[in-house]
Amino acid sequence: xxxxxxxxxxxxxxxxxxxxxxxxxxxxxxxxxxxxxxxxxxxxxxxxxxxxxxxxxxxxxxxxxxxxxxxxxxxxxxxxxxxxxxxxxxxxxxxxxxxxxxxxxxxx
Numbered sequence: 131x132x133x134x135x136x137x138x139x140x141x142x143x144x145x146x147x148x149x150x151x152x153x154x155x156x157x158x159x160x161x162x163x164x165x166x167x168x169x170x171x172x173x174x175x176x177x178x179x180x181x182x183x184x185x186x187x188x189x190x191x192x193x194x195x196x197x198x199x200x201x202x203x204x205x206x207x208x209x210x211x212x213x214x215x216x217x218x219x220x221x222x223x224x225x226x227x228x229x230x231x232x233x234x235x236x237x238x
Contacts, residue, residue, distance in 0.1 A: 137163050151208040153177075157194055169200035172208035174226055179218045187229035192236065205230055 137160060140148050149170025150160075173190045174182050187205065195203055205226050211219035 165198040165200040176207040184228035188232040
């Protein structure tokens, strides 16, 4: 479900983190939103075997942080990996870890 029309309602919840499925919700649709929570950045597509590279993931996270001003970001898949073969899920998790290493070097 994309949340762009209801994001302000989600940001009003008394929670520390709001996760967004960026496969279903385009980042551009959230432009102008001041993110007051930790952003759960669900950029990695858990229902598709197409592989996101660590650089693609890291670049998206930087763009999301810059656009939304989130105080911090958790990098994660958009959903559970239950529908793709485990070898692909393992590679995607590995790429998330590699993207986090890239982001640590950028100190975001």
